[in-house]
Amino acid sequence: MMQITAVQGDITQQHVDAVVNAASNAMRGGGGVDGAIHGAGGPAILEDCVARFPDGLATGDAGWTTAGALPAQWVIHVVGPNRTAGQTDRGLLLSCYRRAFEVADELGARTVAFPLVSAGIYGWPKDDAIACALEVLRSARTSVEEARLVAFDAATYERIEELLRQVS
Ligand code: AR6
Numbered sequence: 001m002m003q004i005t006a007v008q009g010d011i012t013q014q015h016v017d018a019v020v021n022a023a024s025n026a027m028r029g030g031g032g033v034d035g036a037i038h039g040a041g042g043p044a045i046l047e048d049c050v051a052r053f054p055d056g057l058a059t060g061d062a063g064w065t066t067a068g069a070l071p072a073q074w075v076i077h078v079v080g081p082n083r084t085a086g087q088t089d090r091g092l093l094l095s096c097y098r099r100a101f102e103v104a105d106e107l108g109a110r111t112v113a114f115p116l117v118s119a120g121i122y123g124w125p126k127d128d129a130i131a132c133a134l135e136v137l138r139s140a141r142t143s144v145e146e147a148r149l150v151a152f153d154a155a156t157y158e159r160i161e162e163l164l165r166q167v168s
Contacts, residue, residue, distance in 0.1 A: 111148065
C-alpha cells in the first residue's frame with residue numbers, strides 16, 4: 001500500500017528516488033519548479049533533456065532524465081495543461097500524475113516527490129490542482145512506496161493536509 005505524505009519545502013531538497021518536474025513542452029527549462037530543479041541540479045539535466053527529448057514532451061505526458069547534482073536519482077518531467085493559455089482539460093492534469101507513476105515504475109523508483117503540477121505559472125486553481133493530485137495518488141497501482149506532495153508555502157501545505165484528511 002503506497003503511503004501519501006505532504007511536506008512544506010523546496011522540491012529540489014527532497015531525499016527521494018525521483019522528483020517530478022512541472023516542465024514545459026519544450027523541456028528546456030523555465031521558471032517555478034522547473035527553474036529551481038535545473039538551477040539546483042546543474043547543466044546535466046538540460047543536457048539529458050536535449051539528448052533524450054529532442055522534440056520535447058506532449059502535454060499530459062512524462063519522461064525521465066538524470067537529476068544531476070540533486071539528492072534524487074532521477075527527474076521525472078511532466079507537462080501540465082496551461083490554463084492561462086486556455087487549456088482546461090482536467091484529464092491532461094490527471095494524466096501527468098498517472099504517467100509519472102508509470103515512469104517511476106519503469107525506473108524502479110520507490111519514493112517520488114511531486115509538486116502541484118500546473119498550479120503556478122500555468123494557473124490551475126489550487127484546490128482543484130490538489131484534488132487532481134490526490135485523486136491519482138489515492139488510486140495509483142504502482143510499486144512506488146511513498147508519494148510525497150511538496151507544497152512551497154504554508155497555506156498550500158495546510159490545504160493539502162486538510163484535503164488529505166478528508167475521506168474520499
Ligand atoms: N518546490 C516546490 N514547489 C514549488 C517550487 C519549489 N522549488 N517552486 C514553485 N513551487 P510552477 P506550472 C510550486 O509554476 O504551473 C515553468 O516556466 C508553486 O507554488 O512551477 O506547472 C515551466 O517551464 C506551484 O504551487 O509549475 C513551465 O513553462 C507549483 O509548485 C511552467 O512553469 C507549480 O508551479 C509550468 O507551470
